[in-house]
Amino acid sequence: MSLAPLLIAWHSRTGASRAMAEAARDGAGEAALCLSAEQVEPDHLLAARGYLFVCPENLAAMSGMMKDMFDRCYYPVLGRLEGRAYATVIAAGSDGEGAQRQLDRIAKGWRLKRVADPMIVNFEAQTPERILADKTVPDETLAECRALGEGLAEGLSAGIF
Structure with missing residues (x-):
């Protein structure tokens, strides 16, 4: 099993969450292990010092x-x-507030410490066709995700969190 200070766990059906997780991984570089939710096992969580959870x-x-x-x-x-x-x-x-609340409740149960403001990217998909369609993440959003990954990796490396 590969070990890294930052575990990026993601799930995506339409490509948006995957693209954002991969952008964060690119920002974090070798400090990150980026795995789909299906691949994550308890040992991955135990081996990491920090987490980025990315999902729709x-x-x-x-x-x-x-x-x-x-x-x-x-x-x-x-x-x-x-x-x-x-x-x-x-x-x-x-x-996105429902998913955010759910993630925060789980993190609270694990006694994790939030170190960055929640990032909710609204794709304004309100019809079945738009909801199910593949998503293209805007370049500025991908840049924010890269910066988030970089910041998390640097903060973990420096012992800030």
Whole structure:
């Protein structure tokens, strides 16, 4: 298993979350391990010092595959992650607040420490066709994701969080 200070865990159906996670990984460089939610195991969480969770909001909640990752990993690492850094990026069709609240509740249970403001990217997808369509993430948003990854990696490296 590859070990890195920053674990970027993502799930995507339309490409937006994946693109944003990969941009954050590019910003963090070798300090990051970027895995799809399906690949994340408790050992990945234990090996990392910080986390970036990137997922879409589906039906006012985080995507099912992201929730599955937390369901599989939550109890095996409970009581072993306290104080570690985390941040979030949500790909939303409208407001993204439901997924954000859900992620924050899980992080609170693990006693993680938020180190960056929530990033919610609204794609304004309100019809079935637009919701299901592949998404193109604006360049400025990808730049923000790269900067977030870089900042998380530098903060972990410097021991700031």
